[in-house]
Every structure is written in C-alpha cells, then in structure tokens.
Amino acid sequence: xxxxSDERRGLVMVxxxxxxxxxxxxxxxxxxxxxxxxxxxxxxxxxxxAPLVLLDAPAAQQCAQAELPRRGDVVVAVRGEPPPPxxxxxxxxxxxxxxxxxxxxxxLVAAFTEAAEGTRRxxxxxxxxxxxxxxxxxxxxxAVAVTAVxxxxxxxxxxxxxxxxxxxxxLGAEDLGGLRWPEIGVGGGRVPATALHAALPAPTVAxxxxxxxxxxxxxxxxxxxxxxxxxxxxDAGRRAGETVVCDLPRYPTEAAVAALAxxxxxxxxxxxxxxxxxxxxxxxxxxxxxxxxxxLVVRGPAPGGVDAAxxxxxxxxxxxxxxxxxxxxxxALERGAAPGRPRGPLAGAARTVLAELHAIAGPTxxxxx
Numbered sequence: 001x002x003x004x005s006d007e008r009r010g011l012v013m014v015x016x017x018x019x020x021x022x023x024x025x026x027x028x029x030x031x032x033x034x035x036x037x038x039x040x041x042x043x044x045x046x047x048x049x050a051p052l053v054l055l056d057a058p059a060a061q062q063c064a065q066a067e068l069p070r071r072g073d074v075v076v077a078v079r080g081e082p083p084p085p086x087x088x089x090x091x092x093x094x095x096x097x098x099x100x101x102x103x104x105x106x107x108l109v110a111a112f113t114e115a116a117e118g119t120r121r122x123x124x125x126x127x128x129x130x131x132x133x134x135x136x137x138x139x140x141x142x143a144v145a146v147t148a149v150x151x152x153x154x155x156x157x158x159x160x161x162x163x164x165x166x167x168x169x170x171l172g173a174e175d176l177g178g179l180r181w182p183e184i185g186v187g188g189g190r191v192p193a194t195a196l197h198a199a200l201p202a203p204t205v206a207x208x209x210x211x212x213x214x215x216x217x218x219x220x221x222x223x224x225x226x227x228x229x230x231x232x233x234x235d236a237g238r239r240a241g242e243t244v245v246c247d248l249p250r251y252p253t254e255a256a257v258a259a260l261a262x263x264x265x266x267x268x269x270x271x272x273x274x275x276x277x278x279x280x281x282x283x284x285x286x287x288x289x290x291x292x293x294x295x296l297v298v299r300g301p302a303p304g305g306v307d308a309a310x311x312x313x314x315x316x317x318x319x320x321x322x323x324x325x326x327x328x329x330x331x332a333l334e335r336g337a338a339p340g341r342p343r344g345p346l347a348g349a350a351r352t353v354l355a356e357l358h359a360i361a362g363p364t365x366x367x368x369x
Contacts, residue, residue, distance in 0.1 A: 008032070008051060008117075009033040009034060009035050010032055010053070011034070011035045011037065011043060011047065011050035011053045011054065012034045012035070012036050012053075012054040012055075013036075013039075013040075013053075013055050013056070013063070014055065014056040015038075015058055016056055016079065023077065023101075023108070026105060026109050026112060029109055029112075029192075029195070030109045030110075030112035030115075030116060030195075031113070031117075031192040031195050032052075032113065032116040032192075033116075034054075040062050041066070043068065044066070044068060047063075047071065048069065050115075051073060051115035052073050052111055052115035053071070053075065055074065055075070055076050055077070055093065056076065056077060057076060057086045060076045060086075060089040060092070060093045061089040063093050064089065064092035064093040068093070070094040073096065073115075074094060074095040074097075075096065075098075075099060075108075075111065076089065076090045076095045076099070077098075077101055077108070078100055079100070080100060081100060082098050113191075113239075114239075117192065117194075117239050122241060122361075123237050123238040123239070123240060123241050123243060124243050124244070124360075124361035125237070125238060125246070125263045125361070126144065126243070126246065126264065126353065126357050127246045127248050127259050127263035127265070127267070128141040128246065128247055128248065128266075128267050128269065129248045129249075129250060129266060129267070129287065130250055130268075130270075131250070131268055131269060131270035131279055131315075132250070132270070132271070132275070132280065132283075133250070135269045135280075136269050136271070136299050138170050138247050139329070139333070139339045140297065140346070140349065140350065140353070141245050141246070141247040142157065142167065142171055142247075143340030143346045143349070143350040144350040145157040145205075146171075146205045146206075146213070146338050146339065146340040146350070147347055147351055148211065148243045148350075148354055149205050149212065150205070151211065152211045153211040153242070154211050154212045154240070154241070154242045154243070155213050155242060155244075156196070156216065156236075156237040156243075157171075157213060157216070157247070158216045158234070158244060158247070158259070159181070159215075159216060159217040160225065160230060160246055160253075160255050161218065161247055161248060161249040161256075162218045162221070162223060162225075162249075163249065164249065166217045166219060167215060167217040167247055168180070169217075170333065171203050171205070171336075172203065172336025172337060173203040173215055173217075176202070176203060178200045178201035178202070179199045179216075180216070180217050181216065181218050181219065181229075182218075182219055182221065183219075184229070186225075186229045186233055191233065191236045192236065192240075193236040193239065193242060194240075196214065196236050196237075197214040200214040200215055202214055202215070203215065203338065205338045224253065225255050226254075227258035229255075230246075230259050231262065234258075235262075238262075246259040248260070250283050252286050257290060260290040260292065264292070264293075264357060264360050265293055265295065265353075265361070266287055266294045266295070267295050267320065267353055268280060268283060268284055268287065268295070268315070269299060270297070270298055270311055271298075271300075272298050272299065272300050272301065272308060272311060273306055274304065274306060277306070280315055281314060281315050284317050294317050295317065296308075296311065296312050296317040296320055297320055297321045297349055297353070298311050298323065299323050300322070300324050300325050301324075301325050308322035320356055321348075321352045323345050323346065323349040324345040325345065326344050326345050326346045329346065
C-alpha cells in the first residue's frame with residue numbers, strides 16, 4: 001500500500017538556527033517534507049510514524065527526558081565535531097546516528113531521499129536494444145513508456161545512445177524545456193526521483209489521471225552519460241517505484257553495460273529478414289555476457305517470408321512478440337506524434353513487453369496503487 005504524503009514527512013526538532021537552515025536546505029534538495037516542532041510535546045504525535053527524525057543535542061536530551069518511545073531512524077545532528085555530551089544524549093534517546101554537518105551533508109540527503117521515497121514498492125527496469133541499426137528499438141522503447149503512462153505508471157525513459165540523435169525526437173519533445181544528459185549533472189550519488197522528474201522534459205502522452213513521463217535524452221552531441229550517472233538515474237526510478245525504460249545502443253558502451261546490469265528484462269528488437277537475424281545474433285551474444293533475461297521482439301514486415309520463430313531459433317533467444325507493421329508510423333513520427341497509439345501492433349507489443357517485465361520483476365513493480 002502506498003504511503004500518504006503525511007506519512008512521508010520527516011520530523012525535525014532543532015533550535016540552532018544555522019543548523020536548522022542547513023537541514024531544511026538538504027531536505028528540500030531531497031524532496032522530503034518535514035514536520036517542524038519546538039518541543040517534545042509537539043513532536044509526540046508525529047514521533048512513531050515519521051520515516052526519519054532529526055534532532056539536535058538539546059532536542060535529543062528533551063525527548064529522552066519526555067520518555068518518547070524508542071524507535072529506529074533517529075539522527076542527532078551537530079555542527080562540527082560532536083562533544084562527549086552529545087553522545088550521551090544520543091544514547092538516551094536511542095539515536096542510530098550522530099552526524100556532523102557540513103561533513104555529512106551527502107549522507108543526510110540520501111537519508112532524506114529514503115524518507116521521501118524509500119518505502120514505496122520497487123520499480124521495474126527494462127532495457128531495449130536493436131539487433132541492427134534502424135531496427136526500431138527506440139520506437140519500441142518509447143511506445144512501452146507511453147503505454148505504461150497510459151496505464152497509470154510513473155515512467156522514466158532513459159536514452160543511453162549518444163549517437164541515436166536524441167530520444168526526445170521520437171516523442172516530438174525536442175522543443176520542450178528541461179535538461180538533457182550533458183546538462184543533468186548527475187554523478188555517482190543518489191538523486192531523488194521527484195527532483196529528476198522536475199528537471200526533465202515531460203511530454204503529455206495521456207489524458208486525465210494517468211501516469212507521468214519524464215524523458216532523459218541525449219542531445220545532438222556524441223557525449224553520452226557516464227556509467228555512474230546511468231546507475232544513479234535507474235536507482236532513483238527503481239526506489240520511487242517507477243517503470244524505467246532504457247534505450248541502449250547495440251555496441252556495449254560502459255553506460256549501456258551499467259543499464260544492462262540493472263535491468264530486470266532486456267528486449268532485443270530484430271526485423272524479420274536474414275541480414276538482421278545475422279546482426280542480431282551478434283548482439284544477442286553480447287547481451288548474454290551480461291546476464292539477466294533476454295527476450296526477442298521480431299518486427300515485420302518479412303519481405304522474404306522469414307518466420308519469427310525461425311529468427312528466435314537462429315538467435316537462441318525466446319520469442320516474446322512478433323509485431324506486424326504499424327500503418328502510418330513513419331508519417332506520425334515525422335509529425336512529432338508519440339509512438340504507440342492505443343490500438344495497433346506497436347501498442348500490442350508494448351503491452352506484451354510490460355506484462356513480461358512485471359512478471360519477472362514482480363506483479364506490482366512499477367505499477368501505481
């Protein structure tokens with residue numbers, strides 16, 4: 001069951017103005033709302049259910065004297081080196097951590113992020129790879145993302161192919177405001193999914209109360225994301241219970257390998273012809289080196305009559321879907337329309353991929369309650 005907004009609010013009781021300002025700044029950066037209290041009596045109603053409790057030394061002493069019940073995730077924060085009395089107060093209140101700011105700022109941001117997002121269901125991560133250039137992997141990845149959003153999921157669509165021209169173009173989102181990979185500034189640390197979505201282009205692909213789509217695209221340069229950045233973004237989406245869809249290049253860059261290692265399912269897209277099957281077999285061999293289940297989507301038409309089952313046997317990859325041609329797809333993409341209209345072969349394949357992803361990652365992974 002998903003937590004309410006109130007249940008994700010941390011509790012802070014800090015009297016030092018400078019320390020309080022620092023804590024509030026870090027909580028805002030992590031997207032964590034806080035209950036602010038001035039004494040133990042005000043803190044008591046929120047004490048048991050707050051996901052994280054932040055105290056300074058006087059607050060720790062006061063809460064211990066008020067005999068607030070022992071609980072986990074209590075942190076005592078100080079500025080500079082903690083003097084011996086701080087440790088005594090921390091023990092008295094049952095604190096798990098004593099932290100010194102500003103040294104522990106990154107640790108505290110991570111703790112706030114866990115408080116805001118950590119108890120939601122885990123998300124599901126999909127990697128989509130083409131068996132050859134122009135196989136349609138980017139279009140399928142976008143269609144899966146759009147279909148998941150229309151089903152009510154919160155989705156991150158992550159472009160890991162710096163030579164692909166930019167995944168925002170596939171969705172007609174190239175003119176939307178928001179950051180792309182070179183500007184996003186995500187290193188190897190933890191990033192809150194709420195802050196990430198706020199920074200990204202968010203094309204409207206569904207009406208009413210459906211889900212939300214954030215697109216993290218490469219720009220028109222050859223500089224792609226680092227492996228650490230890819231891991232951070234995927235981890236943010238997974239922690240927040242989102243569906244993360246990664247569009248990968250055929251060649252195993254370090255960033256692509258990082259995404260493959262994190263994926264619950266990898267889908268290989270191969271057109272139904274002999275040359276594509278030969279190229280796809282080489283890609284399938286690379287994917288097999290990085291573990292994780294791989295499934296095949298064969299895209300029609302089949303000019304020589306190649307059967308999808310034949311392609312599956314040739315590649316040694318289980319067949320997930322055989323997709324007929326989508327009428328008017330090329331024209332729709334040129335007009336900037338998002339792929340995956342609700343009824344059609346592409347949306348049908350996308351639904352099949354999502355069903356397999358959730359079967360592997362868990363039936364509630366990436367599904368909003």
